[in-house]
Amino acid sequence: MSRSLLLRGGRVVDPSQKLDAKRDVLLVDGKVATVRxxxxxxxxxxxxxxxxxxxxxxxxxxxxHLREPGEEHKETIATGAAAAAxxxxxxxxxxxxxxxxxxxxxxxxxxxxxxxxAGSARVYPVGCISAGRDGKRLALIGEMxxxxxxxxxxDGNPVMDSGLMRTALEYALAFGIPVADxxxxxxxxLTGHMNEGIVATRLGxxxxxxxxxxxxxxxxxxxxxxxxxxxxxxxxxxxxxxxxIRQAKAxxxxxxxxxxxxxxxxxxxxxxGYRTDAKMNPPLRAAEDMAAVRAGLADGTLDSVxxxxxxxxxxxxxxxxxxxxxxxxGLETALGIMLTRVxxxxxxxxxxxxxxxSCAPARAFNLPGGTLAEGSPADVTVFDPKETWVVDxxxxxxxxxxxPFTGWELTGRPKLTVVAGRIVFGDDEARPRRRRGER
Amino acid sequence: xxxTPAALGKDLVGLQYLSADQLRTILDTAEPFxxxxxxxxxxxxxxxxxxxxxxxxxASTRTRISFEFAEKRxxxxxxxxxxxxxxxxxxxxxxxxxRNLEAMRxxxxxxRHPASGAAQFLADRIPxxxxxxxxxxxxxxxxxxxxxxxxxxxxxxxxxxxxCIVGDILHSRVARSNIYGLLTLGxxxxxxxxxxxxxxxxxxxGVQVFTRVEEAIEWSDVLNVLRLQLERMEAGYVPSLREYxxxxxxxxxxxxxxxxxxxxxxxxxxxxxxxxxxDVADGPRSVILDQVTNGVAVRMAVLYLLxxxxxxxxxxxxxxxxxx
Numbered sequence: 235m236s237r238s239l240l241l242r243g244g245r246v247v248d249p250s251q252k253l254d255a256k257r258d259v260l261l262v263d264g265k266v267a268t269v270r271x272x273x274x275x276x277x278x279x280x281x282x283x284x285x286x287x288x289x290x291x292x293x294x295x296x297x298x299h300l301r302e303p304g305e306e307h308k309e310t311i312a313t314g315a316a317a318a319a320x321x322x323x324x325x326x327x328x329x330x331x332x333x334x335x336x337x338x339x340x341x342x343x344x345x346x347x348x349x350x351x352a353g354s355a356r357v358y359p360v361g362c363i364s365a366g367r368d369g370k371r372l373a374l375i376g377e378m379x380x381x382x383x384x385x386x387x388x389d390g391n392p393v394m395d396s397g398l399m400r401t402a403l404e405y406a407l408a409f410g411i412p413v414a415d416x417x418x419x420x421x422x423x424l425t426g427h428m429n430e431g432i433v434a435t436r437l438g439x440x441x442x443x444x445x446x447x448x449x450x451x452x453x454x455x456x457x458x459x460x461x462x463x464x465x466x467x468x469x470x471x472x473x474x475x476x477x478x479i480r481q482a483k484a485x486x487x488x489x490x491x492x493x494x495x496x497x498x499x500x501x502x503x504x505x506x507g508y509r510t511d512a513k514m515n516p517p518l519r520a521a522e523d524m525a526a527v528r529a530g531l532a533d534g535t536l537d538s539v540x541x542x543x544x545x546x547x548x549x550x551x552x553x554x555x556x557x558x559x560x561x562x563x564g565l566e567t568a569l570g571i572m573l574t575r576v577x578x579x580x581x582x583x584x585x586x587x588x589x590x591x592s593c594a595p596a597r598a599f600n601l602p603g604g605t606l607a608e609g610s611p612a613d614v615t616v617f618d619p620k621e622t623w624v625v626d627x628x629x630x631x632x633x634x635x636x637x638p639f640t641g642w643e644l645t646g647r648p649k650l651t652v653v654a655g656r657i658v659f660g661d662d663e664a665r666p667r668r669r670r671g672e673r
Numbered sequence: 674x675x676x677t678p679a680a681l682g683k684d685l686v687g688l689q690y691l692s693a694d695q696l697r698t699i700l701d702t703a704e705p706f707x708x709x710x711x712x713x714x715x716x717x718x719x720x721x722x723x724x725x726x727x728x729x730x731x732a733s734t735r736t737r738i739s740f741e742f743a744e745k746r747x748x749x750x751x752x753x754x755x756x757x758x759x760x761x762x763x764x765x766x767x768x769x770x771x772r773n774l775e776a777m778r779x780x781x782x783x784x785r786h787p788a789s790g791a792a793q794f795l796a797d798r799i800p801x802x803x804x805x806x807x808x809x810x811x812x813x814x815x816x817x818x819x820x821x822x823x824x825x826x827x828x829x830x831x832x833x834x835x836x837c838i839v840g841d842i843l844h845s846r847v848a849r850s851n852i853y854g855l856l857t858l859g860x861x862x863x864x865x866x867x868x869x870x871x872x873x874x875x876x877x878x879g880v881q882v883f884t885r886v887e888e889a890i891e892w893s894d895v896l897n898v899l900r901l902q903l904e905r906m907e908a909g910y911v912p913s914l915r916e917y918x919x920x921x922x923x924x925x926x927x928x929x930x931x932x933x934x935x936x937x938x939x940x941x942x943x944x945x946x947x948x949x950x951x952d953v954a955d956g957p958r959s960v961i962l963d964q965v966t967n968g969v970a971v972r973m974a975v976l977y978l979l980x981x982x983x984x985x986x987x988x989x990x991x992x993x994x995x996x997x
Contacts, residue, residue, distance in 0.1 A: 435872040436689070438789035438811030438846060443873075508790030552768055554788030556809070 238262045239655055240275045244284030244616060248291055249589040250605035259289055261612035264654040269606055284616055287649060290588045291606050292324025292613030294595040297389070297414075297468055297492060297540035298565065300326075300357070302348065303341075304333025309545040309633045311348040311357055314565070317543075317632035318355035319659035321565040322648030324613035325356040326543075327599060330367070331390035337362035337373040339381035346382040354658045355651070356613070358384045358601065363402045363413060369394055372405060379409045384599050387414035389468060392450055394420060399454065403463030412466040412490065412598060417450035417475070418442075418516065427556050429502040429517040437508065439555060444472040444523065447516055451475040455482040458489055466598060467491040469542050471516040473526035480535040490598035492540040493531045493590075495564060495571040496638065497524065498581070504638055510551045510558035511638045514544065528581045537594040539587075541568045545634030563632050567625055567639045569617060573646030584619075612655035621647040680978045684796040684803040687812035688853040696858055698984045700822050702974035703967070705988045709746055710969055717991045719977055720749035725781040726774055729806070730756045733785055735941055735965065736806050736816070740783050743972035749781075767794060775799045781979065784808075789846075802979040810844050815975060816940055817850030819968040821858065823960050824895055826967070827936055832859035837889045839923065840899030840948050841870040841910075847940045851897060852878055865889035866899075866921060869910045886921045890931050897938040898923050901948045914947050924950040928958065936960055 239261040246257035246269060258273035259266065275281050300314035309317075311328070318326045328345055330336030336345060342359045349357025361378035363386045365371055375386055386406060393399045393415060406413050423446035428434050430441025451467055455478060458465035470476060470491050479491050496514065501521050504512040512518060530536040544561025551558050569591070577587050592615070596604025603613045625642045627635035651659035680698045681691075688696070709717055725744050729737055737753070744751045767786070774782065781802040784792055789809030796803040807813040825831050836855050842848045842864045855862045856879050864875060865883035876882055883889040890896065901917055911917045928935065937949075937958045945951045954961060974987070982990060 430873045432874040432877040435874055435878065436849075438809050438849060440810075441873060508793055549766075552766075554767060554786070554791045554794055556788045556790075 237264070237655055238276050238279035239612070239652065239657070240273060240279045240281045241284045241289050241614065241616065242281055244287045244289035246289045246606065247585050247588045248606045249585045250291065250593050251607060254585050257289070259606060259614065261614065261652065261655040264612050266606050266608055266610050266612050268608060282650060286618070286620070287616050288584070288619050290615050291592045291604050292651070292653065293322050293569065293591045293615050294325045294601060294603060295323050295541050295543065295565065295568070296327040296538060296595045296599050298326045298328060298543040299331065299545065299561070300328045301545060302332065303344070307547050307633070311345065312352040312354070313631060313633045314543070314545070315349060315352040315354035315357050317563070317565045317630060319651040319653070320631045320648065321567070322569045322615040322617055322651055323355050323565060324615060324651060324653045325358060325601060325603060326565070327358045327360050327384060329387065329389045330360050330362045335362050335367040336360070337365050337367060339374060339377040342378045342381040342383045354653070356653060358382070358599070360385045360387055360414070362386060363388045363393055364398060367391060369398060371398070372401060375402070375405055376409060379411060383411070384601060385412045385414050385466065387416070387468070389414060389416045392416050392418040392420060396453055396457065400457050400461060403457055403461040403465060407461070407463050410600065412464040414466040414468055415450065415454050416468050417447050417454055419446045419449045422446035422449070426517070428505050428513065429519045431502060431520055433502045433505060437505065442517055444474060444519065447472050448474045448478070452478050455479065455487055455489060459485070459487045462488065464488045464490070469494050469497065469516055469540065470530065470536055471497045471519050471523060471527060473523050476526045476530035476535055480530065480533070483535060490538060490594070491536045492538050493527050493536040494540060494542050495568045496562060497527050498531065499571055499575045500524070500638060508555040509638065510553065510555055511562060511636050513555060513558055513560055514542070514562055515560040528576070531576070531590060532582050532586070537590065538598055539568065539572060539590045540595070541565055545632055546636045548635060551636050562636050562638060563630065563634050566630050566632060567637060567644070569648055570623070570625070570644035570646050571639065573619065574644045578645065612652060614652040615648065616650035616660070617646060617648045619646050621645070623647050680984050683979070684792070685814050685975055685979060686792045686796055686803065686805045688814045688817045688850045688857070689812065691857065693857050693859070696818070696821065696854055699818055699971065699974050699978065700825060702978060702984045702987045703822055703970040705991055706973040706977070707967070707970040709973070709991055710966070715746050716748055717746065718748045719982065719990045720744065720747040720980055723749045723780040723980060724778070725749045725751045725783060725976070726779050727751060727753045728770070728774070728782055728784040729754065730784070730786040731807070733806070736785065739965070739968040740806060740972050742969050743976060746969070747973055747976060749976070767791065768798065771795050771799050775801065781976065804975060804979065807846050809846065810849070811846055812850045813846040814850050815968065815972050816847050817854040818975070819964055819971045820851055820897060820938055820940070821854050822967045822971055823938060823964045824936065826963065827960055828894065831855065833861070834894045835861045835863070835892055836895040836897065837863040837865055837883065837893040838897045838899060839865045839886060839889060839921065841901055841905055842866055842875060842899070843870045843872050844902070844905070845899050847899060852880055863889060863892060867911055867917070870905065886923065887927060887930065890923070890927055893935060894932060895936045895938065896923060897940070898949045899940065900942060900944060914944070918947050922948060922950060923953050925952045925956065928953060938964055940964070
């Protein structure tokens with residue numbers, strides 16, 4: 235028997251088809267069947283009224299840390315996937331800096347299988363660039379791709395050896411996957427705990443200068459140009475970095491790049507008071523950098539929004555600043571932050587937001603989705619652009635609570651997340667049923 | 674005694690957020706306490722019955738002893754905890770250490786910690802008063818206060834003076850506390866040292882920057898010379914201690930160009946022949962031992978005020994007229 239879901243009367247925003255209009259969306263057997271102004275519900279179809287809501291191709295986050303295997307006290311693939319669905323994401327790409335790292339086909343298979351078992355947002359494994367993530371020699375990239383890896387990265391660590399980075403970019407060409415890099419010259423930044431500048435000087439914390447990131451961004455762009463490989467630059471945070479990518483794209487270098495919600499709305503001032511929930515890598519930077527990241531997002535230099543969702547146990551963040559780990563959770567606040575503070579402040583419009591959070595990430599990592607074209611996977615996000623809510627980390631489905639956005643009032647909230655035609659969030663029949671704390 | 678608003682808050686974490694009035698209150702309160710240390714019986718009952726823990730996660734001789742004298746001369750009960758050999762070195766977190774101390778019903782903690790922000794961290798989590806005895810590179814407020822007191826004693830004022838801090842500003846909590854305190858009290862402040870030991874964007878703190886120590890000396894009414902730690906050379910910030918002395922060392926030869934009544938301070942412990950030559954340290958411009966004496970009085974004042982003591986009652990309190 236066919237499974238049908240009709241999303242009726244929402245504002246459908248699908249930049250892949252240049253569509254922004256009131257439409258009905260019919261999903262049948264895990265695929266998008268029809269998108270039309272008025273559709274009759276087929277027999278046995280479930281109908282969800284979407285009047286006043288926005289319906290988009292499922293959001294995709296190409297940069298999350300799900301911590302499994304090895305750090306299940308912070309997050310598991312199942313809780314991470316549930317948090318993703320609750321945030322309106324239909325797919326996430328799981329970074330390989332686990333313990334042990336995801337550097338062989340068996341480990342990739344484990345992540346993919348656990349993701350399927352979770353039955354929530356899709357979980358795409360990302361493999362390591364180097365065996366053991368030690369930056370010395372290539373991991374089994376070809377076999378990992380066969381097992382389901384969609385990209386490679388040593389994220390968490392930069393690839394310090396430029397020769398290895400060149401080799402990875404060349405070798406990955408055989409498989410058509412991006413090589414993602416966390417750009418950071420550790421020689422300049424290893425002792426740092428926040429952005430270098432007046433705030434760090436006042437707090438007496440050693441800093442990480444912009445140059446640490448800039449040098450590796452430029453290096454990676456040069457190596458992509460040299461090899462013809464696809465470099466994906468993660469969480470770009472500096473003005474010079476944005477400008478360098480802009481110029482490289484103009485030259486035709488195969489580069490894609492991320493902006494995180496936090497680098498779009500926070501500066502290093504958020505650290506004042508030694509707030510460990512504002513500690514991440516790359517660090518929150520100066521106001522000029524935030525402005526440049528915003529401009530980069532607006533003109534497409536930074537093509538994708540990615541959260542760098544980085545769960546940590548509260549014990550680990552409850553420490554002196556220098557001793558606390560880097561990273562914040564982002565999946566369950568990203569859409570609200572982007573709608574309220576990026577779209578709401580006129581940096582980009584709503585269709586561009588959908589482009590940056592769905593279409594572009596799908597293209598960058600060659601993932602199915604990112605479109606509601608007929609025949610594409612029935613991965614759909616529905617959100618209420620008007621609902622106002624206050625961020626309460628206790629209600630997160632993620633295992634972790636480390637967010638700098640506690641107490642922020644946001645406008646725009648995920649209501650329904652559909653993966654392969656099945657509701658995975660926002661519905662009584664979905665599991666987990668509701669956000670914690672809601673009746 | 675009727676409760677009146679405390680002159681300070683619950684804690685003394687740094688000088689950055691203290692007002693000029695608060696700074697002056699501490700310095701004024703320190704004045705009557707100086708005399709106690711000159712008595713034959715150096716003890717007054719001001720903090721009788723109060724329990725103070727000196728929690729030192731980093732080696733310290735001068736500061737720890739100075740605090741301990743201040744506490745004992747005010748009749749507090751004190752316990753010293755040093756990191757080596759305690760549960761701290763067995764991996765207990767700062768949160769747990771704090772909670773355990775609290776469970777023993779203490780009144781105050783004086784803490785030194787290698788992490789910037791550790792004092793604020795502790796202060797936010799326990800109801801006891803917290804006194805920062807140095808946290809990482811952040812602040813060392815009682816050192817800043819004793820420097821202010823020493824300068825005020827000798828020069829009769831702080832406002833309008835030109836004070837230059839010389840040396841490793843980058844790693845120095847003493848420099849930061851001095852900068853904040855001096856600026857708030859209306860001094861002009863400069864820093865001088867190798868560019869590798871200058872904090873990024875330091876001029877945004879409101880200070881002038883000298884690279885050449887000769888220029889700094891000519892400009893200054895007061896020089897505060899910081900210790901150059903051997904580790905800085907090992908970490909490559911300066912090529913050698915000898916070179917540092919030749920280029921940035923404060924010597925009598927260099928002081929010939931100085932104002933006649935220039936004061937020289939040093940927070941100790943000194944590296945004679947590195948940042949300061951012996952003829953300067955032992956010479957007439959040096960107030961280094963006055964700083965040490967004033968340190969005890971300033972710490973007594975801070976403890977007294979945090980315990981709820983009223984500045985105007987300090988004189989009476991020390992006569993044994995009442996508890997804080």
